[in-house]
Amino acid sequence: MCWSCSASRRGGVSHGTARGCAAAAVATLTLSAPLLCSSAEPTAPKYAAGATVFQANCAVCHGQNGAGTPSLAPPLTSYPARYAASAEGRRQLAVTVLYGMFGEVVVEEKHYNFKMPDFTRLDDAALAAVLNFVVFDLARAAQSTKPLTAEEIAAERRQPMDGAAVRERRAGVLAALGL
Template sequence: MKVTTTLIAAALACGASFAEAQAVQYAGGKTTFDGKCVVCHQAGGKGMDGLAPPLVEYPGKYAGTDEGRRHLGHTVLYGMFGPIKVKDKSYNFKMPSFASMSDAEIAEVLNYVVFDLNAQHGSAKPFDAEQIKALRASPVDGSAVHAQRESVVKSLGL
């Protein structure tokens, strides 16, 4: 009886893992996130107090506007530094540039963040490699990305 109970519990645990895996629309983006972003932004994009902000709400809202989409792409491409606030918490993080990643990889990781980590993403449409390629054509530095963020936050009333 004890063995049967253990087997049932194991099967249920595998089923939960399988269901969670099915919920991910952008598996390539998750793989990239887990390999490059999770060390600071933590599993599931929950963030790290004082260092890296959570990615489970604002990116979904940003992705619904052209300015917000530009900001998200520039953040991954060129990094960002300087103090920011997300809700009532402050972060002072120097996000590195990930410009060495391909346009497709950046689009996939942004799609993972916007659509898989954010329950609310409104009318946002997926990123594609062409959009990232266009952003590369007008490089900016991390301080400009920080200023861009302030504008996006203000325009969205966050």
Template sequence: MKTASVLMSALMAGAMSLAPQAFAQTVHYPGGKSTFDGKCAVCHQAGGRGMDGLAPPLVEYPGKYAGTSEGRAQLGHTVMYGMFGPIKVKEKSYNFKMPSFASLSDEEIADVLNYVVFDLNAEHGAARPFDAAEVKAWRAGPLDQTAVHQQRASVIKGLGL
């Protein structure tokens, strides 16, 4: 019995020493991570895991959105112009007024979107990276937060989410 206890203690110690490595995040977009950590993580939390009732997780839907032009525009418009109103993500409800981050440069918005889609989302299908030119094109047709909310509903329906 004492041998089993010693063995269990050794296994636990080994597992604990590996834990930080097992959950280490590979970051391909460090500029986007920096922007996310400074502007977005306060509500969406570190790693984009979300905060119940307040801000939805960003670890699944953005990867799915990024594969369509409508979804890509919705992601960009959400960051640029903000969004408010009730939404559901995986049967959980959120109702938060996301602020506008239009003051970020086109490059910063592209970087943060790339971080969210490619570093936080394990699956992103055939999505291609965002670039500043794409963000600049979205700025040419500004939306208010209500329109961004309606756009999201259309994207969700189109993707069957």
């Protein structure tokens, strides 16, 4: 049952999976709020392979330009750059894409509460690439930030956790970064 999808409850649409639910929610929001779509001219991404992974797997919730979906999926345009600058933050990025995230989070003082699916089915190189697209192309991390590597993803893949634990872990990362 798609209990976490308020848009489907409002619209009376029923979907079997969180992802179908999210797609329905995003479609609904996009129809009612076309301004969510960026009108900015696209520039060539630094991490083109990561951009392809992002558009195929992440844009449905986070938007093509990472601006997020109000109340459902947070923007990826600022915090990921901060995470990538610390060791614990880098591990947090890796476990988020590997294991998803579940429960209420606050990003830039706005609340989100939905379920991000896990992406263990994508390999380490694809996950490193998509995170680099997020960190450098969407969140515009400083040049001095080191790109994430497949090895960093592999290290976290050896230590499975669930999406609720990923969310709990996030609180410590934010506190350490002063966010």
